[in-house]
Amino acid sequence: MARPKSFDPDVALHQAMNVFWRNGYVGTPMPQLTKAMGIHPGNLYTNFGNKENLFFRSLLLYQKGQRIRMVNHIKNSTDDPLTCIKSLIQNIVLQAKEDSDCKGCFTVNTFLEINHHTDRVKEKVVSYFSEMKTTFLNLILQAQKYGQISVYREADGLTAMIVNALVGIHVMLRHPQTVDQSELMLSELLENLR
Amino acid sequence: MARPKSFDPDVALHQAMNVFWRNGYVGTPMPQLTKAMGIHPGNLYTNFGNKENLFFRSLLLYQKGQRIRMVNHIKNSTDDPLTCIKSLIQNIVLQAKEDSDCKGCFTVNTFLEINHHTDRVKEKVVSYFSEMKTTFLNLILQAQKYGQISVYREADGLTAMIVNALVGIHVMLRHPQTVDQSELMLSELLENLR
DNA sequence: TTGTTTGTTGAACGAATGTTCATAAAAGCA
DNA sequence: TGCTTTTATGAACATTCGTTCAACAAACAA
Numbered sequence: 001m002a003r004p005k006s007f008d009p010d011v012a013l014h015q016a017m018n019v020f021w022r023n024g025y026v027g028t029p030m031p032q033l034t035k036a037m038g039i040h041p042g043n044l045y046t047n048f049g050n051k052e053n054l055f056f057r058s059l060l061l062y063q064k065g066q067r068i069r070m071v072n073h074i075k076n077s078t079d080d081p082l083t084c085i086k087s088l089i090q091n092i093v094l095q096a097k098e099d100s101d102c103k104g105c106f107t108v109n110t111f112l113e114i115n116h117h118t119d120r121v122k123e124k125v126v127s128y129f130s131e132m133k134t135t136f137l138n139l140i141l142q143a144q145k146y147g148q149i150s151v152y153r154e155a156d157g158l159t160a161m162i163v164n165a166l167v168g169i170h171v172m173l174r175h176p177q178t179v180d181q182s183e184l185m186l187s188e189l190l191e192n193l194r
Numbered sequence: 195m196a197r198p199k200s201f202d203p204d205v206a207l208h209q210a211m212n213v214f215w216r217n218g219y220v221g222t223p224m225p226q227l228t229k230a231m232g233i234h235p236g237n238l239y240t241n242f243g244n245k246e247n248l249f250f251r252s253l254l255l256y257q258k259g260q261r262i263r264m265v266n267h268i269k270n271s272t273d274d275p276l277t278c279i280k281s282l283i284q285n286i287v288l289q290a291k292e293d294s295d296c297k298g299c300f301t302v303n304t305f306l307e308i309n310h311h312t313d314r315v316k317e318k319v320v321s322y323f324s325e326m327k328t329t330f331l332n333l334i335l336q337a338q339k340y341g342q343i344s345v346y347r348e349a350d351g352l353t354a355m356i357v358n359a360l361v362g363i364h365v366m367l368r369h370p371q372t373v374d375q376s377e378l379m380l381s382e383l384l385e386n387l388r
Numbered sequence: 389t390t391g392t393t394t395g396t397t398g399a400a401c402g403a404a405t406g407t408t409c410a411t412a413a414a415a416g417c418a
Numbered sequence: 419t420g421c422t423t424t425t426a427t428g429a430a431c432a433t434t435c436g437t438t439c440a441a442c443a444a445a446c447a448a
């Protein structure tokens with residue numbers, strides 16, 4: 001009945017995500033996106049709406065990937081809660097460190113551009129962090145139940161510390177020259193969990 | 195002999211700094227700068243070169259202000275080293291919290307735009323962090339000498355933790371909805387210093 | 389084959405970008 | 419009052435921005 005698409009929209013979106021992740025929303029011109037996605041402007045607009053919509057979907061794709069990554073890590077972990085927390089943190093940092101583009105965390109990057117974003121983007125950024133907080137909070141409460149973390153230590157504060165530290169590390173990992181500081185920070189963070 | 199300037203270059207630079215601080219380099223168009231500085235394009239270029247140069251000078255101005263702020267705080271402090279560290283951290287965070295524009299830290303913001311900056315800007319960003327690290331490291335070593343922080347605690351790691359936490363807090367403070375998390379983080383950080 | 393439907397192309401649009409430049413204006417000195 | 423020097427103005431520049439659209443292409447149904 002109709003002509004089939006000559007490209008995979010999922011693949012194209014993935015390419016767009018990587019460009020936005022690396023250069024941000026304001027810093028990414030449309031021609032760079034069409035080039036990376038391998039499609040022409042007109043085709044981009046019929047498939048993805050406009051730049052804001054493409055960015056929004058890129059952010060959703062990134063967050064979905066991270067969510068799955070975290071959930072899987074916890075689900076597949078046969079370790080005790082504390083070890084799971086530590087390995088999860090290491091897993092997140094390792095992912096960022098292995099990225100030769102030093103893109104950091106897409107959500108953190110977007111957060112720093114906050115003034116240029118629409119409300120729905122802002123919302124997704126904020127909800128991502130509260131989601132992350134909830135994940136770590138549950139693990140910490142579990143670790144306290146297991147007696148691995150003192151119950152006299154406030155779980156809320158500890159959660160904030162972990163999430164905050166991860167944000168800081170993701171910032172530092174954007175430049176090769178400050179990678180060593182994030183390394184130090186990571187080991188300090190892991191040792192402080194008890 | 196010649197016509198005097200009709201505006202104060204220092205004041206104009208200060209205005210430019212605030213715009214860049216709030217919206218970033220890529221996110222700030224030239225007309226917004228001329229408007230904020232109260233001068234016309236031609237005048238801007240004869241006085242400040244081009245956009246990159248204006249940004250560079252804005253960053254230098256910001257860093258100079260922060261440097262003075264920190265040095266003065268330490269110099270005027272009559273407290274013991276540990277109290278000085280804590281009050282310095284509180285001072286830095288308070289400054290950011292009092293900013294109704296939620297601009298965060300200019301240097302951190304610039305860091306997240308790193309791909310769009312010239313080498314000399316990158317250099318200033320990196321050196322700012324190592325400077326900050328040195329400042330805190332010296333204070334920590336002093337506190338260890340005073341017996342306020344255990345000598346068995348690695349000063350390097352502690353320093354990285356503080357700087358990293360401050361970076362994270364500055365990110366979180368850019369959006370009103372995540373301010374509470376940075377509050378929790380701050381108290382957690384201050385309590386962990388011993 | 390023809391008709392219908394959907395996908396692809398890339399030239400073109402108006403608006404905005406960073407920057408320049410010819411002209412006018414203001415000050416002190418002759 | 420000229421004359422010289424520095425500054426101020428804002429129109430104009432080429433380029434790039436995000437976006438649109440008319441023309442063309444490919445698939446299937448009839």
